[in-house]
Every structure is written in C-alpha cells, then in structure tokens.
Amino acid sequence: MLLAEDLLLLMYDDESGKPLTGNPGLDYALAGAVLIELTMLGKVDVAGAGEAVKKDRLIVRDGTPTGDPLLDARLALLTDREGAKPKNVLDKVSKKLRGELLARLSEKGVLQAEKDKVLGLFPVTRWPANDATHELQVRAGLESALKLGTQPDDRTAALIALLHALNVVPKVVADSVDKKALKRRAKEIAESAWAADAVRQAVQAVQAALTAAIVVSASAGASSGS
Numbered sequence: 001m002l003l004a005e006d007l008l009l010l011m012y013d014d015e016s017g018k019p020l021t022g023n024p025g026l027d028y029a030l031a032g033a034v035l036i037e038l039t040m041l042g043k044v045d046v047a048g049a050g051e052a053v054k055k056d057r058l059i060v061r062d063g064t065p066t067g068d069p070l071l072d073a074r075l076a077l078l079t080d081r082e083g084a085k086p087k088n089v090l091d092k093v094s095k096k097l098r099g100e101l102l103a104r105l106s107e108k109g110v111l112q113a114e115k116d117k118v119l120g121l122f123p124v125t126r127w128p129a130n131d132a133t134h135e136l137q138v139r140a141g142l143e144s145a146l147k148l149g150t151q152p153d154d155r156t157a158a159l160i161a162l163l164h165a166l167n168v169v170p171k172v173v174a175d176s177v178d179k180k181a182l183k184r185r186a187k188e189i190a191e192s193a194w195a196a197d198a199v200r201q202a203v204q205a206v207q208a209a210l211t212a213a214i215v216v217s218a219s220a221g222a223s224s225g226s
Contacts, residue, residue: 001134002070003040003155004033007162008101009110009135010142010172017114017126020171024094025210029162030101031094032206034074035086036158039202041066044078046086046201053083056201070100086205087212102127110134139172146173146185158203161190165207 011020038044047059060079065072074093081089105111112130145152163169164186170179
C-alpha cells in the first residue's frame with residue numbers, strides 16, 4: 001500500500017464511508033503523502049545550499065519510473081516543476097488524486113463504492129470499508145506509538161505527522177480518553193528526528209501548505225458569509 005492509501009483509509013469512516021475532514025486539507029495531505037513517499041524512495045528531495053536549484057526548493061534526484069502509475073504521474077509532474085517551493089506543488093499533485101486512490105482501493109477490495117443521493121436529489125458516492133485487515137494493522141502501529149510510547153517506524157511516523165497537521169489525531173484514535181496527551185505525543189513525533197532530513201523537510205512543507213490552505217479557506221468562508 002502507498003502511504004497516501006493508508007492515510008485515505010484512516011480518513012474515511014469504515015461504516016458511513018464519509019471523510020472525517022473536508023477540503024482542501026485532506027486533498028493536500030494526500031498530495032503530501034505522495035511527496036513524502038517519493039522522498040523516501042530517493043526520487044525527490046529538498047535542495048541544500050549550493051545545489052542546482054535554490055536552497056529549500058524541490059529537486060529531483062532520480063526521475064526514473066517507480067513502477068507505480070500513480071507515483072510515476074506525480075513524479076513526472078514534479079520533474080516539470082523542479083525548483084518550486086514544496087508547498088507550492090501540492091495543489092497540482094492533489095488534482096484527481098483522491099479519486100484515483102479511492103478507485104484503487106475499491107479495485108483491491110479494500111473499500112466498496114456505494115451510490116447515494118443527498119436529499120434524494122444530489123448523487124454522492126460513499127466509500128465504506130469492505131476489508132479492513134490492512135487498515136487495522138496501520139491503526140495498531142499508530143496506537144502503539146501514540147498510546148504506548150513505542151518508537152514508530154518511518155511510515156507510521158509520517159502518517160502521524162500528516163494526521164497531526166490535519167488536527168485529526170483524536171478522531172482517528174477515537175477511544176483515547178486523554179485527547180490532550182494524544183495530541184502532545186503526535187506533536188512530539190511529528191517534530192522529532194524520526195527520519196532523514198529530506199523526509200522531515202517534506203513533512204514540514206506539507207504542514208506549511210496545510211496551514212496556509214486552511215487559513216485561505218477560512219478567510220474565503222468568512223468573506224462569503226459577510
């Protein structure tokens with residue numbers, strides 16, 4: 001499973017098939033998961049001083065295909081945008097991404113697509129769980145790190161950092177009594193030296209983009225309501 005697939009499973013309620021949070025945060029987080037995956041694979045990086053692009057800008061280390069169509073399409077996109085700020089590519093990376101991920105998970109038999117209508121008029125698709133085996137394994141890793149204090153592996157730590165950036169950790173680990181402690185532990189993991197500098201910088205870029213997106217969305221909502 002891709003990191004973005006794991007994140008999507010965590011962000012959709014298994015019974016209702018509805019997302020736990022809305023746009024643009026979720027779509028940006030999924031795009032960030034793809035960026036982090038490509039960073040972990042050594043495909044993209046955040047440039048240091050004296051490189052071909054400005055420091056802290058996106059640089060492609062290896063443009064050869066990964067063998068995964070979804071990742072390879074985004075890698076080609078990032079190759080065309082080398083030198084951009086990581087947070088500024090998430091909008092492009094997120095285009096149609098959620099739909100592709102939902103379709104993949106449905107094809108794998110992990111989710112099922114259920115057609116419905118809101119108010120009996122507007123068609124929607126719900127995505128309840130069909131086979132939660134993999135998701136339960138992912139959740140077990142999260143709960144071990146967040147509740148028991150074990151050291152997470154890089155992928156689990158990346159998921160926690162993304163969930164922390166979305167401010168949904170208590171929603172995902174719902175049976176925790178002490179939500180403040182849960183948030184503190186997630187923040188601690190997100191800010192710790194749990195991975196190589198490039199991966200952590202990618203996570204930081206995602207967090208910055210999510211914060212900016214949420215602020216812009218909130219401002220737009222306030223303007224439309226006034």
